[in-house]
Amino acid sequence: MGVSEKVAYLKGLMEGLKLDENSDSARIFRAVVDVLDEVSSKLEELADEVEELGDGLDVVSDDLSDVEELIYDDEDDDDDDDEDDEPVYATTCPECEEEILFDESYLEDGAITCPNCGAKLEFDAGDIDSGEEDD
Numbered sequence: 328m329g330v331s332e333k334v335a336y337l338k339g340l341m342e343g344l345k346l347d348e349n350s351d352s353a354r355i356f357r358a359v360v361d362v363l364d365e366v367s368s369k370l371e372e373l374a375d376e377v378e379e380l381g382d383g384l385d386v387v388s389d390d391l392s393d394v395e396e397l398i399y400d401d402e403d404d405d406d407d408d409d410e411d412d413e414p415v416y417a418t419t420c421p422e423c424e425e426e427i428l429f430d431e432s433y434l435e436d437g438a439i440t441c442p443n444c445g446a447k448l449e450f451d452a453g454d455i456d457s458g459e460e461d462d
Contacts, residue, residue: 330371334360337360337363338364413430416429420444421448422444425444427439427442
């Protein structure tokens with residue numbers, strides 16, 4: 328039984344008591360029941376509004392899930408692309424001691440120019456460590 332049904336039940340009980348309409352107790356009971364009736368109608372309005380807000384929140388949550396799926400799926404695709412890229416090598420410039428990153432095309436040339444200080448670094452592709460430790 329909901330609040331409004333309970334208030335209606337109290338109204339019926341009060342009418343069944345057949346109180347003198349002009350007595351102080353009857354006026355107090357009637358005022359209390361009237362307040363309870365207003366409170367129950369406001370409570371029902373609030374419950375309806377909360378339900379609407381919940382529905383709206385569900386819609387926003389679904390939209391957010393769609394956006395997250397788009398964003399994170401793109402990142403997963405980017406990770407797959409990185410696996411197909413050529414390996415990147417690194418060396419330290421002996422002049423400026425800055426780290427230089429380069430790809431395999433520079434290995435074939437046997438030299439690279441430091442982008443920081445302009446020093447020319449020469450190397451032998453056979454001297455490049457493959458990254459695996461010797462057993």
